[in-house]
Amino acid sequence: MSDTEACVRVRGVHKSFRRGSEVVEVLNDLTLSVPEGEFVGLMGPSGSGKTTLLNLIAGLDRPTEGEVWVRDHCISSMNESQLAGWRTRGIGFVFQFYHLLPVLTAYRNVELPLLLLPLSPAQRREQILNVLDLVGLSDRLHHRPGQLSGGQQQRVGIARAIVTDPDLIVADEPTGDLDAKSAEEILNLLGELQRTLQKTIVMVTHDPRAAARADRVVHLEKGQLVDEPTPVAVK
Amino acid sequence: MNLLRLVLDNLFRNPLRTIFTSLATMVMVLVVTVVFSILSFLSTATTEKAQNLKGIVTERWQIPSQMPWAYANGLAEGGPHRPGDQRVDPQDAMTWSFYGGSTDPDPKKRSINTILFAFALEPRDLTEMMDGLDDLQGEQKKQFDEVVAKLEQTKTGLIVGKERLANIGKKVGDKVKVYSFNYRGIDLEFDIVGEFPEGRYDPSAAMRADYLQSAMDAWSRENAGKPHAMAGKSLNLVWLRLKDRPRFDQVADQILTNPSYSSPAVKFETASSGIATFLEAYRDLIWGMQWLLAPAILFTLSLVISNSISISVRERRMEFAVLKVLGYRPWQILFLVLTEAILVGVLSGTVSAGGTYLMVNHMLGGLKFPIAFFGTFYIAAAAWWWGAAIGGGTALAGSIGPAWAARTVRVADIFAKTA
Numbered sequence: 001m002s003d004t005e006a007c008v009r010v011r012g013v014h015k016s017f018r019r020g021s022e023v024v025e026v027l028n029d030l031t032l033s034v035p036e037g038e039f040v041g042l043m044g045p046s047g048s049g050k051t052t053l054l055n056l057i058a059g060l061d062r063p064t065e066g067e068v069w070v071r072d073h074c075i076s077s078m079n080e081s082q083l084a085g086w087r088t089r090g091i092g093f094v095f096q097f098y099h100l101l102p103v104l105t106a107y108r109n110v111e112l113p114l115l116l117l118p119l120s121p122a123q124r125r126e127q128i129l130n131v132l133d134l135v136g137l138s139d140r141l142h143h144r145p146g147q148l149s150g151g152q153q154q155r156v157g158i159a160r161a162i163v164t165d166p167d168l169i170v171a172d173e174p175t176g177d178l179d180a181k182s183a184e185e186i187l188n189l190l191g192e193l194q195r196t197l198q199k200t201i202v203m204v205t206h207d208p209r210a211a212a213r214a215d216r217v218v219h220l221e222k223g224q225l226v227d228e229p230t231p232v233a234v235k
Numbered sequence: 236m237n238l239l240r241l242v243l244d245n246l247f248r249n250p251l252r253t254i255f256t257s258l259a260t261m262v263m264v265l266v267v268t269v270v271f272s273i274l275s276f277l278s279t280a281t282t283e284k285a286q287n288l289k290g291i292v293t294e295r296w297q298i299p300s301q302m303p304w305a306y307a308n309g310l311a312e313g314g315p316h317r318p319g320d321q322r323v324d325p326q327d328a329m330t331w332s333f334y335g336g337s338t339d340p341d342p343k344k345r346s347i348n349t350i351l352f353a354f355a356l357e358p359r360d361l362t363e364m365m366d367g368l369d370d371l372q373g374e375q376k377k378q379f380d381e382v383v384a385k386l387e388q389t390k391t392g393l394i395v396g397k398e399r400l401a402n403i404g405k406k407v408g409d410k411v412k413v414y415s416f417n418y419r420g421i422d423l424e425f426d427i428v429g430e431f432p433e434g435r436y437d438p439s440a441a442m443r444a445d446y447l448q449s450a451m452d453a454w455s456r457e458n459a460g461k462p463h464a465m466a467g468k469s470l471n472l473v474w475l476r477l478k479d480r481p482r483f484d485q486v487a488d489q490i491l492t493n494p495s496y497s498s499p500a501v502k503f504e505t506a507s508s509g510i511a512t513f514l515e516a517y518r519d520l521i522w523g524m525q526w527l528l529a530p531a532i533l534f535t536l537s538l539v540i541s542n543s544i545s546i547s548v549r550e551r552r553m554e555f556a557v558l559k560v561l562g563y564r565p566w567q568i569l570f571l572v573l574t575e576a577i578l579v580g581v582l583s584g585t586v587s588a589g590g591t592y593l594m595v596n597h598m599l600g601g602l603k604f605p606i607a608f609f610g611t612f613y614i615a616a617a618a619w620w621w622g623a624a625i626g627g628g629t630a631l632a633g634s635i636g637p638a639w640a641a642r643t644v645r646v647a648d649i650f651a652k653t654a
Contacts, residue, residue, distance in 0.1 A: 080564075095557070102248070113562060
């Protein structure tokens with residue numbers, strides 16, 4: 001796979017944190033490529049660096065050394081303001097605990113990223129209704145998170161993640177807080193996004209059933225990839 | 236506009252906290268508004284004017300000022316005594332004598348409900364020279380002109396303020412006898428011919444100067460020609476209105492160099508200087524209000540708001556991190572938190588100060604807070620924007636710290652704890 005076909009390119013990345021006088025190395029010379037349209041699962045024991053890697057790919061943190069590219073953007077060299085601007089359109093983040101704003105309805109939660117874009121209210125409305133229809137929540141527009149089930153809240157979270165049509169969807173244990181049935185629905189939805197909208201998805205998970213939905217599973221241990229398999233062709 | 240919608244949504248996420256913060260703001264803005272109104276009025280009264288100055292002639296070496304009545308006519312003209320000296324027009328001059336007493340002849344029974352204090356003056360001076368009465372408008376002016384006309388027709392007439400009338404249990408049309416304590420033996424019967432317009436002169440009264448003078452002459456006749464003890468002391472103040480500072484200085488020179496006014500000697504100063512001198516006794520109180528009370532309240536208000544916003548920011552750290560993930564920039568997070576606080580501050584401050592203005596000025600008839608001879612204060616019209624400024628300013632001061640903390644929320648640190 002050439003670099004030009006890759007959506008995500010992580011090159012020689014190191015990430016360390018200072019804990020008092022101690023320096024903790026979390027990621028150690030990590031290199032990873034994710035082709036366009038691939039659904040990649042990241043697995044590993046606690047403390048292996050999965051979430052750290054996810055945060056680097058999502059532009060929420062910067063590596064100590066190395067580069068992170070998402071499409072044509074070298075996000076590891078952007079400043080905070082540039083990263084914020086890139087995140088609006090470049091990435092959709094799905095959280096384990098949904099993290100919807102409790103004072104806003106489903107509609108208003110999905111609208112949040114669109115408020116940063118130069119769109120008219122009519123254009124925003126059209127996009128919001130489209131994505132909520134896609135996730136099957138057209139009849140829950142005006143419900144607040146407290147009035148939705150866990151699965152429904154996660155679907156609102158996914159709608160919020162895709163409403164700006166980002167290049168990449170990053171999901172941090174999206175089924176971690178759900179029962180089996182709801183988890184199944186969410187994984188089906190993510191698969192649907194990959195197939196119909198050709199979204200590239202990077203998902204951190206502890207759940208083997210979730211990992212089984214991915215085209216490829218990458219294992220991390222002590223900050224390094226363990227036997228990165230060759231990427232398979234996108235289904 | 237988009238961010239403002241988010242601000243409004245967040246204001247009502249915890250209605251109780253917003254309401255309590257708002258109420259605290261309102262109470263403190265009310266107190267500061269009252270303090271500022273009093274200080275503003277005193278400042279205006281003690282600020283030198285450049286035109287239409289009012290000057291006061293008083294006895295130089297004694298308080299209270301007591302000058303002979305013989306000084307009255309000359310001083311009212313500006314004390315001219317040399318060729319070329321200027322004369323002050325009658326409508327620009329006013330003489331005052333103070334007559335005080337009780338409606339009860341028994342000194343042991345004197346109380347707020349029996350005491351009456353009157354300015355003895357020319358009736359026309361009420362509408363030509365008295366502060367607050369010389370600029371009446373419309374119906375109020377018409378009504379008071381009629382009251383003054385009645386005083387001109389009735390030598391024994393008395394105009395009384397509403398509050399004083401209520402205290403002594405009288406009404407317009409009644410007679411009242413006053414047993415004087417500063418003009419002993421000169422007890423006068425009055426016909427109450429009218430009231431002062433509501434406001435500054437509520438606790439006061441006005442009588443004709445010639446009634447007092449002729450009563451003193453009558454006393455002298457009844458006492459074998461002996462002059463009354465107050466005979467050489469019945470003129471307390473002379474007011475002169477002068478066009479500008481050069482004219483003031485000229486008249487001052489006329490008066491101070493006139494040998495007729497040397498025993499007792501007199502002084503001539505602007506009204507604002509005279510008031511400032513009188514307020515010397517209240518200097519510490521005024522200083523305390525201006526530099527201790529008001530700043531303490533403003534500081535406390537900032538702390539209250541800071542506390543409320545800090546709690547809100549701490550509760551919403553995860554939300555701010557999510558907003559950053561969605562692409563919201565640090566300045567937008569800062570804007571959200573600051574705007575929430577400032578909106579509450581400005582609205583609460585405006586409602587409080589505006590409400591205080593309406594309540595004090597239009598329902599309570601002024602603020603009863605005796606400082607020197609100022610009995611009643613009113614809330615300045617500027618209170619409407621003071622309230623907004625105080626509320627908004629203290630909200631900004633109190634919320635800048637928590638807002639900065641919200642702005643600098645590190646997303647990676649927040650989510651490192653969750654997975």
